[in-house]
Structures are given as structure tokens and as C-alpha cells.
Amino acid sequence: MNSQSESIANLTKVSLTIAKHLFSKQEYKETNVVFSPLSLHIVLSIIAAGSEGPTQQQLLSFLQSKSTENLNYFASQLVSSVLSSAAPAGGPHLAFVNGMWVEQSLSLQPSFRKIVATDFKANIASVDFVNEALEATEEANLWAEKETNGHIKNLLPPESFNSLTNLIFANALYFKGVWEEEFDTSDTRDYDFHILNGSPVKVPFMTSYVMQYISVLDGFKVLRLPYTQGEDKHRFSIYFFLPDAKDGLLALIKKVASESKFLEQKLPRELVEVGDFRIPKFKISFGLECSDMLKELGVVLPFSEGALTKMVDSRIAQNLYVSNIFHKSFIEVNEEGTEAYGESYMGLSLCDSPRDHTPPPINFVADHPFLFLIREDLSGTILFIGQVLNPLDK
Numbered sequence: 001m002n003s004q005s006e007s008i009a010n011l012t013k014v015s016l017t018i019a020k021h022l023f024s025k026q027e028y029k030e031t032n033v034v035f036s037p038l039s040l041h042i043v044l045s046i047i048a049a050g051s052e053g054p055t056q057q058q059l060l061s062f063l064q065s066k067s068t069e070n071l072n073y074f075a076s077q078l079v080s081s082v083l084s085s086a087a088p089a090g091g092p093h094l095a096f097v098n099g100m101w102v103e104q105s106l107s108l109q110p111s112f113r114k115i116v117a118t119d120f121k122a123n124i125a126s127v128d129f130v131n132e133a134l135e136a137t138e139e140a141n142l143w144a145e146k147e148t149n150g151h152i153k154n155l156l157p158p159e160s161f162n163s164l165t166n167l168i169f170a171n172a173l174y175f176k177g178v179w180e181e182e183f184d185t186s187d188t189r190d191y192d193f194h195i196l197n198g199s200p201v202k203v204p205f206m207t208s209y210v211m212q213y214i215s216v217l218d219g220f221k222v223l224r225l226p227y228t229q230g231e232d233k234h235r236f237s238i239y240f241f242l243p244d245a246k247d248g249l250l251a252l253i254k255k256v257a258s259e260s261k262f263l264e265q266k267l268p269r270e271l272v273e274v275g276d277f278r279i280p281k282f283k284i285s286f287g288l289e290c291s292d293m294l295k296e297l298g299v300v301l302p303f304s305e306g307a308l309t310k311m312v313d314s315r316i317a318q319n320l321y322v323s324n325i326f327h328k329s330f331i332e333v334n335e336e337g338t339e340a341y342g343e344s345y346m347g348l349s350l351c352d353s354p355r356d357h358t359p360p361p362i363n364f365v366a367d368h369p370f371l372f373l374i375r376e377d378l379s380g381t382i383l384f385i386g387q388v389l390n391p392l393d394k
Helices: 003-024 037-049 053-063 068-082 110-118 129-147 249-258 262-266 291-296 315-319
Strands: 033-035 093-103 122-127 167-178 189-194 200-207 212-217 220-226 236-243 274-280 282-289 326-333 337-341 362-365 370-376 381-388
Touching (some): 003 381, 037 053, 037 093, 110 122, 122 129, 212 274, 212 362, 236 249, 249 262, 282 291
Parallel strands (some): 274 362
Antiparallel strands (some): 033 381, 093 167, 167 337, 189 200, 200 274, 282 326, 326 337
8 A cells, every 4th residue: 555545545544534433423313414634634733733742743643644744644635635626627516624713923934834835735814813803814715715716704703713813724625517318307306204203394305216225234334426527537426325225334433433344345336227226405504613522522622721832932822722713614415516615527337247047126215314435536635525314404
């Protein structure tokens, strides 16, 4: 396994660890959730680059990386390759931006500034947090909105920063992909979706009669819907993990997260004939302040004074710490494709060997809670993960 493959595998492990923890929390057991583990990974990598000693080791351990040099190089590869827009070549539209706002009385250490600007391609701005904290937050929000062509608004809550704030990190990830095989809107019909309490709700379901990528496994099925790739080399897909049991989602999430090579072994590779095939339309907006979740996962030291000693040239560096990490994600899945923020695989038909019989069509009816993820298949990079418990809840 080369270094990039190893980094991707580690990112996948961390992504699924966060997902399992988040979806298991009581407050999210009855809530639709979507988040970008990639966005969180980038923020934690920047924090690691600005720390040292036990704080840095704790972050490296959580991110399953050997050094900050590895993290920085991996980030630079992701930002310049996987996260560059494929739209000019006819693929999905991607926008990923990093930003840092620094209290104007402070100066960044030259080595840290270089890493943030070069490897993470971050915009760095000097602002007056002491006298104009609200204006600085508005500036950051306007930046995110502009850099994502108006798709990401109000990234940072206005009440989150004050005159004691010294640094803000922010990133935004936007994805819009069109299905390789679009759904016909005239075929969309309302059917029952069974929420966790057993009650049915009427939901618009998309349907299709073409062959699909589906794996049938022990206790669950996996569907892959590829996005149009155009001439771009990247291959983006959304995957739906559907438990057989209507209340089997949490057990499935734990199963997916417990096996490090689970995804590569279970994802569908072949087109199959379908029988009953229905996917609900859904739209989810989800926001999260991540510090408590990260502390529960063992990332504690960055939130303590003296955690960030390699960021700024000042005595104040001994008192710097992370106060908040805000994360916001959105996804919409409809007949045309997927729009997501915080993320095409060309369907190749292979010649089958002669068979004595035609296998029966496979049903895939996502009429109860399921897990989904958006992934760049060539590298294996997960951009978004989420759960749908009720497609009507936004």
C-alpha cells in the first residue's frame, strides 16, 4: 500500500469512527444527519500543524497519521486533485475552500503561515476581533458565500466569537453531481416510508427500470448510483446502505465502522437487473458544534490552554486553544442528481461469461432508515456521510 492509499484508508477509518459515534448519540438517534468527515479532517490537520508535544501526538493518533508532514502532504494532494472541480470536463461541480482569520495584533509564525497557505491553499486575513468581532464573522461568512458561488451562507454563527477570539479557521465543501442515469420525474410517486417508531409517512420515491449496481449481503444491501463523469478522471458515486430490518440502521452503522476494509469488500461492482426499485427524495440541513464530540472521542488537549504553540509569534501562543469547531452540511437528492455542501463513475459494461440461467431481478426499496455516503471512487475518498430516518424532515 502506497502512502496516499494508506492515508485514504486511515481517513476512511476516522470518518466511520466519527459517524458511528455521532449517530449513536441520543440526540441524533431520531434525526436526519449529514456531515463531511473530510472537512473535519482538514481542520484537525491544520490544528495539528500548529501544535506540538502531547497535543500534536493526540491529534496524530486520532487522525491515524505518523507525522504532520504526512497530514500536510495528504491535504495538499486532496485539495489540488480530488477536490478540484470536475465541472469544466463535464463532471460534478466541486468547490472546497479553507480560510483563516487572525487578530490583527498577532502575526503567524512564518513556518505555520507557509503550511496553511501552500498545503491547505487557505485564504489568510487579518481582522480586528477586539473591536469588530461581529464584522469579522460577517466577513468570514461573505467569503464562504462568495467562494462557493452563493451556495454556503452563514457558515459561522454570529454569536460565536467575541473580543477574546484570536483565530478563526473555516472551510467549506460544495458538491453538485448529475446522475449518470437520471430519474424520470413522471415516474416519481408517493409511497410509505417506515420511520423508526413504526409509523408510515407518505414520501415521494424516485424509480428506475435500468440495471443498477447492487450488492446483496448478510442483513443488508448496498446500492451505488454513479454521477456523470464527462471527460474528468474522477469518479464520484453515492452509496445507499439499506438494512433488511426496518430498525436495523444503527447495528448496520456499527458493523460498517467496525471492519477497516468493509467498504472496499462490500461495495457493488456489477450491474444487475432490478425488480422493485425505489429511492426517496430527501433534503437535509445539519449543523454541529464539534468540540464535545471530539472530546468524547479522545481529542481533548487542543481545547486546553497552551495547545497551539506553533501558530503565532507572541507570548499569547502559550494561552491559545481551540474554543469551538463549527460544522455545517447540506444535501439534496432528487431526480437530477445530488447537491451537497459542508460532494462519476462511468458505468462500464463488462462482457459476462456464459451462464446456464439468468439470475432473478433484485429489489431495492429504501422505504425505511438507511445510511448514505458520497465517495470519489478512484481514490476512495469519502466526502459526505449521513443517515436518513425520515425523508420529510429537513
